[in-house]
Amino acid sequence: MIFDLHVHTNYSDGLFSPTEVVNLAIIKGIDGIAITDHDTVLGIEAAINYSKRINKIIVIPGIELGCIHNDEEVHLLGYFFDYKSKDIMDVTEQLRINRVIRGIKMVERINDLGMELTLEEVQKLTRKDYIGRPHIAQALVNRGYVNSIEEAFDRLLNRGMPAYIERETLSIVEAIDLIHDLDGIAILAHPGLLRSQETLFYCIEKGIDGLEVIHSKHTKNNIDFLLQICDNSDLIATGGSDCHGRIIDGDYLLGKYYVNINHIPMMRRRI
Template sequence: MKFDLHVHTYYSDGILSPAELIDLAVKQNLQGIAITDHDTILGLNEAIVYSKKYDNFKVIPGIEFGSVYEDEEVHILGYFIDYNDEELISVTKNLRHDRINRAIKMINNLNRLDIDVTIDDVRKHSGNDYIGRPHIARALIDKGYVGSIEESFEKYLNRGKPGYAERFHLSIEDTISLIKKSGGIAILAHPGLIKNKSIVEYTISKGIQGIECIHSKHTAEDTDYFIKLAKKKNLIVTGGSDYHGDLVRGELIFGKYFINIEEIPEMRGRLYNV
């Protein structure tokens, strides 16, 4: 059973609605997906209800949290979370609110660089009580300041760049704990993008349960290395596209990066409850 365990909807920084994403997943011959929007669970019930129109297709309720450790962003995925958990609802609401405040700070930083972009320009690309850096990037593209989301991040929006502003992050330990307390499985996202690889070992020491070994931005060497590491540490091997709705270098990556969920007993048995 082919599952893409890392996709985003317009409830965070994706482009597609949950329904559009599920329809596309079926067309791409996937048997299931995990919706892992950043810091929000708002689209999960909608997605799971809509998925019932298809026989033999499953949506795993998920989330993607961002932490910072040793000045690097570390993303942690949670699978099979209870999205009715009161603590999870409260924490994600606060995180979404802080993202909006951070966006305003970043827009002010850009304005000081004589870049004419407003919160209204950004909101044209966002919705559902959420603003992320890709929304600011798309506004910069609209105004002609950059030609791509990648250029936006490289020039202005990455950590250390002139438009960047910090936001509140849960610690790695608190993120893993919150996921587990809500009944979920905690997985380290795209470790190939982490520059300081000792951080990977740190997350393992703090109780991470698996590694996203297969990812659209991993090299073949990355994939091979992290599969071997996961097996050595007796951790779950997962994979996904990290699809946001955009084409990547003119290609649709959705459907090309997946895992056979039948090979993950910790997940396979829980599919019947979603």
């Protein structure tokens, strides 16, 4: 059973609705996906309900939680947890508020740098209850201040750049504990992109269940190294595209990076 375990919707910084994501996955011919929006679970139910109604694909409940460790952004993926619990609702609501506050401050910082940009312009590109850096980046492209979303991040929005504002997040330990307390599986997202291997081993020490080995930005060397770590540390190896609905190299990422769930008993049992 082929699953893409890292997919975003427009409930965070993806372009497609949950229904559209499910339809794209069907077109791609895979057996299932995980909805893993940033710091929110609000898109999960629509995707699951639709998938059950059409009975053509399986949707796993997931989330991507952003953390900060040693001045580096670290993302943790959670799967199969109780996404309707009060605990996850309370935590993600506070994270949403933190993200909106950060987004407002970044727009203000951009104006301080001499570029005119309104909050309304950014909100037109997203749901009004969510503001992510990709939405700010797209607004800057629309204004003609940069030529691409990548340029916006490189020049202005990445950590250490002039318009970057830190936001309040969970710690790695808090994120792992939250996922486990809700009977979920905790995975370190795209570890091949981390600056420091210390962070990877810190997550293992703190009880992570596995590593996202297959990812659209991982090299073969990344994959070989991470597979070895999984073998040595008795961790599960997962994978996904990290699709946000953009066309890259002529196609959508969804379905191009995946794992066979039959090879991951911890997940296969949950399905």
